[in-house]
Amino acid sequence: MDKLRLEQAKALVAALExxxxxxxxxxxxxxxTARESTLFLELGKLTRQFHDAMMSFALDNRVIELTEKDIPDAKERxxxxxxxxxxxxxxxxxxxxEIMPVTDAMAVGVEDLAARWEKFLHREMPFEEFKAMSKEISEHFASSQTGLTLVQGKLNEVLMAQGFQDLTGQVIKRVIELVHDVEQNMVELIRISGKRFVPEAKAVQPEAEEHLAGAGPVVPGVDDRKGNTMASQDDVDDLLSSLGF
Known part of the structure; x- marks a missing residue:
């Protein structure tokens, strides 16, 4: 490069003479033009070094946060x-x-009373047997009421127990987001270290991300700030790469 500039300078002097x-x-x-090209090249290199240093610094902080806080938190979740x-x-x-013995007893009682009731309807039951059956029917009503109350209470307990699914669903969703975050940071770490990787692996969908520490729906300008930052950093990186830096 210096030899080329020297030749150009000599040619310029000759033209002047x-x-x-x-x-x-x-x-x-x-x-x-040569001077401007060299200046542009050096400026591009400095910009690339500064950009990579800033990305590395941000990544280091995020990896530390993931290791010290988010991953242990995910385990607890x-x-x-x-x-x-x-x-x-x-x-x-x-x-x-608890319910099965009660319902089994009720089924046996109903089956027995139903058979005897059919006998009564066909006028095949003596009066004394009818009196005994009437007493058993009253007892069956009382026991059925008690049994149904127990069944209803236990079914309510089962229903309340299923309420955990809403809470655990939210927890699992956050853990999935954490895994996605870890994946993106690992991909970024590989990129910064200069390794080659499959382009699809670093695809980021900022609109699908939600800050792990937040709660509730995505709020424009708050929870999506991280996604916007990632997009802007990728834009800078793509620009530098397109310029050959």
Missing amino acids: SNDEEEVERWMDELT LNYVISMTEQAAETTLNAID
């Missing part, structure tokens, strides 16, 4: 899901264990 204004102007343009699921299953099974 010969008073060739056209050649002087041409060599001045070439020297100026999943343990919570397991605990709630076990409690709901235990409540449901216990309720069934």
Whole structure:
């Protein structure tokens, strides 16, 4: 490069000595263009170094946050899901264990009374047997009322136990988001370290992300700030890459 510039400078001096204004102007343009090209190249390199340094700094902080806070938090969240699921299953099974004997007894009682009632309708039942059946019917009504009250209570317990699904669904969704966040940071770490990877692996959908520490729906300008930042950083990186830096 220096040898080329020296030759260009000599040619410029020769043009000046010969008073060739056209050649002087041409060599001045070439020297100026070369200088501007070199300046542009150096500026591009500095911009790339600064951009990568900023990305590396942001990534380091995020990786530390994931390691020290988010991943342990995800473990606790999943343990919570397991605990709630076990409690709901235990409540449901216990309720069934208590309900089954009651419903079985009610079924046997109804079957026996139904057969004897048919006998009564066909006038095949003596009066004394009818009196005994009437007493049994009254007792059956009382026991059925008690049994149905128990069944209703246990079914309510089962229903309440299933309420865990809404909470655990939210927890699992957040853990999935965390896994996605970890994946993106690992891909970014590979990119910064200069490794080659499949382009599809670093595709980011900012609109699908929600900040892990937040709660409730996405709020424009708040929860989606991270996604916008990632998009702008990718734009800078793409621009530098397109310029060859």
